Amino acid sequence: METTDVATFETRLLRPAKPGEDDSWAFIVLPRAASDQLPRRGRTSVEGTINGYAFSATLDPDGQLGHWFTVSRELREAAGANIGDTVTVRISPADPEPEPRLPDDLREALAAHPAAKACWDATTTIARVDWIHWIESAKQASTRARRVDSACDMLASGRKRVCCFDQSGFYSKSLSAPRAAD
Known part of the structure; x- marks a missing residue:
């Protein structure tokens, strides 16, 4: 994968307080400075690396004008990272934005x-x-x-954009990153 890094940062790999039935996943909340360099406050797809291991992901808004994303067990293991570790992340927007999976x-x-x-x-x-x-x-x-x-x-009726939806969750507070376990 050849990308031009938009953001490089170190952050902690977090365990969700309520992981649901699958307790193998973790998550990363982007530092505000890294989110600010991305093209949108809503969902956006990125390519990058965690500890040098390539990945692609769709970032979700964290409700604070930033982003977060899920890190699967497979990605954690490939990147040699455990929950709680500090990891080095490099990201850039996916170009082109991949077609979303239709529910x-x-x-x-x-x-x-x-x-x-x-x-x-x-x-x-x-x-x-x-x-x-x-x-x-x-x-x-x-x-x-x-x-x-x-x-x-x-x-x-011909409307190509959903209206009245705050993709960032900032104004409605409907979106947020998971709460991290202690």
Whole structure:
């Protein structure tokens, strides 16, 4: 991977306080200075290295105008890092931004709404990232289902961007990095 580093920093590999059923993952919160060098406050894809081991990831907003990302067990092991270790991270924006994975519920809804699907196909990759992020940021299943329906309605009417969604989570505080275990 050949990238021009946008940010290089050292940080601690954190264990989530509530890892869910899979307790093998860790996470990294980018220092504010590193996030400030990225092109967006919302989700953004990067390429980089952890302790010299190459990776690619989609950074999530931390609700403080910064970013965080999940580090899998496989990535930790390949980078020779344990939870709690200080690691050296180098990142740069992915170019081009990779196409986001379409969630099953949205894929099915778009398949059932040809006009919405046509508008979806005409949007930019970044717009699709934002639509998916808006849907996936719903805390309840009923809210998510309403957002999928609303997305199809908005797209079918020709709207290529989701409106009224703070991709950074800063103003609504709907998004945040996981809380680290002590």
